[in-house]
């Protein structure tokens with residue numbers, strides 16, 4: 001009994017210490033005097049590898065999810081003879097929920113794991129140590145641009161997901177199932193609110209982007225510098241960020257739409 | 261030897277990793293302008309020692325002074341200034357994988373000096389010429405062989421003309437020719453640039469041939485220090501075992517375990 005308590009306690013303390021270290025890394029990387037001349041090119045480069053390279057998978061997934069939503073929405077709504085509301089259903093589910101959450105899950109798998117592996121490899125091949133010996137702080141040079149890039153690209157990717165998804169929904173409902181296009185778009189326009197729906201969706205994706213990159217970068221930095229260590233850290237990035245995304249999504253949804 | 265001649269002075273250094281003691285209480289002096297070799301079995305903490313000298317790790321007790329200043333009581337900015345005087349060649353080379361050979365060698369100059377691009381290019385060319393790889397200037401690290409990567413890393417380590425250059429196992433995994441090239445290169449650089457060299461190595465013969473001064477570590481202690489001749493003639497059993505590579509002796513080949521017979525039967 002006492003053993004179980006001790007083990008749980010140790011586990012909890014270790015997790016807490018890990019969280020503390022991760023917070024220090026974050027503070028140290030982000031709260032510095034900005035040096036636009038060196039940091040902007042570094043951020044742009046990371047925007048490419050974190051954001052642009054995730055674009056295809058995000059767009060394709062968005063298209064399919066939008067099409068599925070159109071199909072499912074239509075079969076339910078047609079029973080109530082309100083199939084013209086399918087536009088509203090597709091748009092609201094994408095903008096409020098599916099775009100931020102699915103984009104974040106895909107982003108964690110695509111960009112988050114790559115970030116962890118990259119930083120872990122830099123650690124294992126002593127690139128981080130040699131930056132330090134050259135007199136450059138790896139947290140500023142390596143970690144900070146990646147954090148900013150994740151933070152910036154997640155909302156953009158999520159918006160692209162929503163737009164492509166809505167287009168997919170429209171193709172299915174209008175061109176295939178024969179919903180009248182005028183009512184499809186007008187119902188959608190009158191029901192989606194910029195602040196309540198679009199802005200809240202963007203806030204969600206900002207939070208997710210921040211959490212994923214933070215987890216990814218920290219996992220890379222604290223990985224055991226061997227091949228097993230790096231692969232383990234990569235897996236953990238995906239597991240932890242997925243759990244965090246789903247848990248935070250509930251909290252944020254409750255705060256935004258729960259009318260508490 | 262007076263203290264002023266020692267660029268690096270390690271006194272009563274103790275260092276623990278988790279609950280394992282890596283260094284118990286070691287004292288090493290590294291004389292200025294000479295080649296000092298640090299030898300010892302793998303896992304004794306040679307790389308750790310270099311990281312302690314470079315201020316990347318902090319000792320549990322004891323002092324490391326470099327050029328008269330205590331590395332671990334320096335402020336961050338002072339430590340970074342001191343590091344500009346130290347070049348370090350990491351075991352794996354540690355070239356930045358997203359930069360070309362040119363960018364790798366130019367990097368320390370770009371971040372630590374105000375030199376203009378043209379001058380930096382000239383310096384990079386000279387450093388690459390010194391390691392015989394001027395022709396590889398536009399290659400990426402992934403296109404280099406292990407030996408070439410090590411030499412590019414050496415060019416980067418000496419880019420800022422440091423006073424101290426630390427080499428972490430520069431000969432490991434080199435073919436005989438590459439090894440010969442590196443040995444001559446290190447010797448030549450030491451003579452022509454007049455810097456202090458600290459070499460970590462397992463390769464007894466190569467090391468004995470170029471080092472002015474040798475220090476052997478084992479079990480967290482310094483088991484021998486002296487010139488190559490003094491080491492060869494050392495009467496210590498541990499030292500003899502190490503330099504001749506006998507499998508068994510005071511330094512056991514087997515990881516501590518129960519008696520083999522007991523384990524087979526029981």
Ligand SMILES: Nc1ncnc2c1ncn2[C@@H]1O[C@H](COP(=O)(O)OP(=O)(O)O)[C@@H](O)[C@H]1O
Pocket residue numbers: 277282301302303304305306307308309
């Ligand atoms: N980052 C680390 N965390 C924990 N233990 C480490 C770490 N780096 C090295 N060690 C341990 O410290 C000891 C000394 O390592 P190292 O200095 O690399 O040895 P050497 O270079 O002499 O082969 C080894 O036993 C190694 O397992």
Ligand SMILES: [Mg+2]
Pocket residue numbers: 306307308351428429
């Ligand atoms: Mg080593």
